[in-house]
Amino acid sequence: MQTKQIEYVPWRDRAFVSIPEAAEIVARSPDWVRNRLGEGRLHGCRVTPGGPLVVTVRSLAELVDGVLLSAPPTRPTRLYLAIDNT
Numbered sequence: 001m002q003t004k005q006i007e008y009v010p011w012r013d014r015a016f017v018s019i020p021e022a023a024e025i026v027a028r029s030p031d032w033v034r035n036r037l038g039e040g041r042l043h044g045c046r047v048t049p050g051g052p053l054v055v056t057v058r059s060l061a062e063l064v065d066g067v068l069l070s071a072p073p074t075r076p077t078r079l080y081l082a083i084d085n086t
Helices: 019-025 030-039 057-070
Strands: 016-018 044-046 053-056
Touching: 016 019, 016 057, 019 030, 019 053, 019 057, 030 053, 053 057
Parallel strands: none
Antiparallel strands: 016 053, 044 053
16 A cells, blocks of 8 residues: 655745644744734634644745844854964
8 A cells, every 4th residue: 555645845835834833933932823813913814614724835935034134144253263383
């Protein structure tokens, strides 16, 4: 009996992600995602009546991209080699 392999679809190429998937993407807890949904910073919907609440990828991408744009620029780390030949 063969098992059907499910092809992975990158999260930005989807329309919706589950709350646990959104939490994994932003490295936070599912409760953190639910709180952002409650604040309106993330948008959610039920794809089917009575189905689970899912997060729209558009709102998740906007949140992630906004954080990346507001982060201070990273400076390259300079390494110095000190040699003492005495």
